[in-house]
Amino acid sequence: MGIQERKEKQKLEIRKLILDASIKLFIEEGFGNVTIRKIADLIEYSPTTVYLYFKDKDEILTALHDVGFQKMQEYNHDLPSINNPLLRLHKMGENYINFGMENPEFYELMFIMDEPMKVIEETGCEWKPGDNAIKVLKATVTECMEKNYLIGTDPHLVSLSVWSFVHGLVSLAIRDRMEKFVPEKELLLPMMRQSLNWFVNTIENPARNQ
Amino acid sequence: MGIQERKEKQKLEIRKLILDASIKLFIEEGFGNVTIRKIADLIEYSPTTVYLYFKDKDEILTALHDVGFQKMQEYNHDLPSINNPLLRLHKMGENYINFGMENPEFYELMFIMDEPMKVIEETGCEWKPGDNAIKVLKATVTECMEKNYLIGTDPHLVSLSVWSFVHGLVSLAIRDRMEKFVPEKELLLPMMRQSLNWFVNTIENPARNQ
DNA sequence: TTGGAATATTTACATTGTTAAGTAAATTTG
DNA sequence: CAAATTTACTTAACAATGTAAATATTCCAA
Numbered sequence: 429m430g431i432q433e434r435k436e437k438q439k440l441e442i443r444k445l446i447l448d449a450s451i452k453l454f455i456e457e458g459f460g461n462v463t464i465r466k467i468a469d470l471i472e473y474s475p476t477t478v479y480l481y482f483k484d485k486d487e488i489l490t491a492l493h494d495v496g497f498q499k500m501q502e503y504n505h506d507l508p509s510i511n512n513p514l515l516r517l518h519k520m521g522e523n524y525i526n527f528g529m530e531n532p533e534f535y536e537l538m539f540i541m542d543e544p545m546k547v548i549e550e551t552g553c554e555w556k557p558g559d560n561a562i563k564v565l566k567a568t569v570t571e572c573m574e575k576n577y578l579i580g581t582d583p584h585l586v587s588l589s590v591w592s593f594v595h596g597l598v599s600l601a602i603r604d605r606m607e608k609f610v611p612e613k614e615l616l617l618p619m620m621r622q623s624l625n626w627f628v629n630t631i632e633n634p635a636r637n638q
Numbered sequence: 639m640g641i642q643e644r645k646e647k648q649k650l651e652i653r654k655l656i657l658d659a660s661i662k663l664f665i666e667e668g669f670g671n672v673t674i675r676k677i678a679d680l681i682e683y684s685p686t687t688v689y690l691y692f693k694d695k696d697e698i699l700t701a702l703h704d705v706g707f708q709k710m711q712e713y714n715h716d717l718p719s720i721n722n723p724l725l726r727l728h729k730m731g732e733n734y735i736n737f738g739m740e741n742p743e744f745y746e747l748m749f750i751m752d753e754p755m756k757v758i759e760e761t762g763c764e765w766k767p768g769d770n771a772i773k774v775l776k777a778t779v780t781e782c783m784e785k786n787y788l789i790g791t792d793p794h795l796v797s798l799s800v801w802s803f804v805h806g807l808v809s810l811a812i813r814d815r816m817e818k819f820v821p822e823k824e825l826l827l828p829m830m831r832q833s834l835n836w837f838v839n840t841i842e843n844p845a846r847n848q
Numbered sequence: 849t850t851g852g853a854a855t856a857t858t859t860a861c862a863t864t865g866t867t868a869a870g871t872a873a874a875t876t877t878g
Numbered sequence: 879c880a881a882a883t884t885t886a887c888t889t890a891a892c893a894a895t896g897t898a899a900a901t902a903t904t905c906c907a908a
Contacts, residue, residue: 435885464865474888476866485865540750545814559818580836588819589803589833596806604755608769609798623799626790631840674896684857686897695896 443481445471447491454492454533486543493544496534497557503527504564513571514578518628520568521594525620528598535602539595565591579633586631593627653691655681657701664702664743696753703754706744707767713737714774724787727778728838731804735830738808745812749805775801789843796841803837 449470453461464485468475482488503523510516528535537544538558548555569590570583580586597620600606610616659680663671674695678685692698713733720726738745747754748768758765779800780793790796807830810816820826 463863465863476868476889477887479866480886539810539815540813542813555815555818558815562818584819585829585832585836588816588829589836592806592810592833593799593803594806595810596802596804599809600749600802600805603750603752605749605765605768606798608765608772609794619795619798622795623802626795626799634844673894675894686858687856689897690855 439481442471443491446478446481446488447495450488450492451495459533459536486547489537489541490544490547492534493537493541494557496531496538497561499531499534500524500527500538500561512577513568513575514628514632517568517572517590518624520565521590521624521628522621524594525598525617525624528602529617529620532602535598540599540603562587562591576633576636578631579635594624597623649691652681653701656688656691656698657705660698660702661705668743669746696757699747699751700754700757702744703747703751704767706741706748707771709741709744710734710737710748710771717774722787723778723781723785724838724842727782727800728834730775730778731800731834731838732831734804735808735827735834738812739827739830742812745808750809750813772797772801786843786846788841789845804834807833 446467449467450462452470453466464478465475467488468478478488482491500523503526504520507516507519507523510519545555566583566587569578569587572578573580573583573586578586601616601620606616606619610619656677659677660672662680663673663676674688675685677698678688688698692701710733713736714730717726717729717733720729755765776793776797779788779797782788783790783793783796788796811826811830816826816829820829
């Protein structure tokens with residue numbers, strides 16, 4: 429029925445309004461600013477209306493978490509054009525760092541905050557966006573090993589390690605734990621890139637110098 | 639004056655009561671359970687009395703953050719007995735992981751949550767406990783380089799990288815982002831140790847095989 | 849004993865997430 | 879088209895939270 433469809437669409441539109449308002453709020457001033465009432469203010473509805481479109485606040489955060497993963501994918505649009513798998517892995521790392529530092533609030537939702545994982549546990553236990561990203565990483569690491577850019581037989585373990593490394597960099601940085609290491613803010617990102625360079629150079633198979 | 643001293647001591651005792659109560663609360667049920675009112679209930683004072691001993695909740699969290707660093711030091715009591723600096727670095731990593739996984743709430747305060755760093759920014763900008771830990775790490779990495787266990791000339795950069803790596807492991811684990819990589823909970827810690835092994839083996843100077 | 853400082857409590861307020869009840873408009877049904 | 883029902887939204891309210899101001903109590907020195 430056409431009328432049904434239109435209603436569905438309107439419902440989705442208001443959901444989008446809510447999400448956009450939430451994004452605006454936390455982009456501009458962090459998560460403390462994301463309250464149901466402020467969202468409602470922005471979209472010019474009453475606070476309780478929000479609950480007609482989302483079960484609770486955590487569900488909103490989870491939806492934003494999904495948006496974050498889409499955003500991160502955009503950062504990786506240039507990956508397929510890189511043939512050398514180790515270079516590709518390196519670029520993935522750079523993109524990951526750039527994404528995290530340029531979108532710290534999204535990054536928090538995706539990899540730090542508890543709420544999205546709680547919701548996911550309640551609703552099927554599938555962390556689809558995360559799993560997807562992991563799959564790409566693992567494929568790249570596997571290729572690196574097949575083509576002898578990396579030594580080792582366990583792409584699983586190495587993928588986990590690579591991810592931990594870049595996540596460590598980003599999460600320490602956005603939670604202000606690196607100020608001792610890098611007092612000047614302008615040097616933070618360069619330092620992180622340097623660290624990534626060191627990492628990639630170090631794990632590269634030294635025998636594969638042609 | 640002796641009477642002054644006794645009063646000082648009593649003040650410190652109540653502060654300790656407050657901190658112990660807070661620890662009990664978040665150990666038993668996580669941070670959601672740490673509220674001024676629950677703390678007050680536990681120590682059998684009224685909620686506002688807490689404010690006579692701490693400026694606000696963030697200051698309590700920051701004090702707990704300090705306690706966490708003391709606890710972490712205890713994990714490292716065995717380090718001085720290890721002569722080989724690379725082995726020592728390895729053990730530091732293991733201890734770090736063990737501490738984080740066994741005390742996730744403290745770990746959060748020390749390396750993930752915003753509040754303590756906010757307080758520190760307001761009161762002098764010195765992250766003393768953190769700086770101290772970093773100093774130990776840097777000394778070890780420096781020794782590794784001097785004795786040729788690690789290649790490279792920048793202990794600063796490598797220390798940052800090592801820390802990022804283990805922090806990445808721990809923080810992904812305690813925020814439940816590793817369930818895809820390691821579905822069974824019992825295998826999580828072994829996997830993290832394996833990852834650390836891989837890391838240390840990989841960064842070790844390959845030329846230094848005697 | 850009394851007055852003032854230190855310590856504690858009572859009351860209160862604003863903000864938060866969230867639920868329950870009510871209302872007005874849109875839609876379906878007869 | 880009129881009545882009934884569903885939908886979309888709002889108002890009012892609740893409980894929990896951090897915290898401030900006003901008030902009360904305790905304690906010690908003069």
